[in-house]
Amino acid sequence: MTPTTEASRFWDGHYTAHLPATEPGANVRLAEVATRLSPGRALDLGSGAGGDALWLARRGWRVTAADISAVALDHLAARARDLGLGDRITTERHDLAATFPAGPFDLVSAHYLHTSFPLPRDRVLQQAARALSPGGRLLVVEHGSVAPWSWNQDPGSYPAAPRVPPLDPAEWTVERADALPRRATGPGGQTAEVVDHLLLVRRTR
Numbered sequence: 001m002t003p004t005t006e007a008s009r010f011w012d013g014h015y016t017a018h019l020p021a022t023e024p025g026a027n028v029r030l031a032e033v034a035t036r037l038s039p040g041r042a043l044d045l046g047s048g049a050g051g052d053a054l055w056l057a058r059r060g061w062r063v064t065a066a067d068i069s070a071v072a073l074d075h076l077a078a079r080a081r082d083l084g085l086g087d088r089i090t091t092e093r094h095d096l097a098a099t100f101p102a103g104p105f106d107l108v109s110a111h112y113l114h115t116s117f118p119l120p121r122d123r124v125l126q127q128a129a130r131a132l133s134p135g136g137r138l139l140v141v142e143h144g145s146v147a148p149w150s151w152n153q154d155p156g157s158y159p160a161a162p163r164v165p166p167l168d169p170a171e172w173t174v175e176r177a178d179a180l181p182r183r184a185t186g187p188g189g190q191t192a193e194v195v196d197h198l199l200l201v202r203r204t205r
Contacts, residue, residue, distance in 0.1 A: 011069040024051030040106030050076030057088035103131030144195035149186035176200040
């Protein structure tokens with residue numbers, strides 16, 4: 001898949017300007033949840049600079065890293081090879097508004113899929129839930145508040161509580177739906193109190 005939309009050009013430009021010089025860290029909520037899980041096949045949706053994919057691979061997961069940006073994916077693939085993790089990370093370019101990686105997966109992680117471009121959130125998360133193997137988990141983390149460095153400064157754009165996509169309770173169960181505060185550090189080193197909305201869904205059959 002080689003998307004050439006306005007969204008892909010935007011994110012290629014973003015990562016060309018903002019890829020970290022050092023290895024990126026994993027998202028805090030991923031580490032909190034995945035530390036307690038047995039390694040298997042994982043899907044990192046919107047993998048970006050690759051901190052989550054590298055963290056999972058180091059802990060024995062086989063990771064499919066999916067992003068709309070070829071710049072970010074090329075950077076991640078090169079870093080994975082340099083770290084000896086190239087056999088554990090596969091990169092796939094997807095515009096999630098149009099295509100989705102093939103499963104099954106034991107963990108699907110979707111962190112901060114906020115974008116100014118059209119994205120059918122519920123459909124994407126339903127696809128993610130269907131891509132789980134029985135017993136697998138979908139972890140969704142979204143911004144629940146505005147930080148000083150947020151590209152979107154409209155508080156009304158952020159949900160007041162974790163949003164659960166339409167899912168059949170006979171096949172999926174919500175294990176967690178939490179609003180969690182934390183102290184975050186922005187790209188310029190500034191800090192602020194922010195809220196993460198965490199949703200953890202398990203496929204039961």
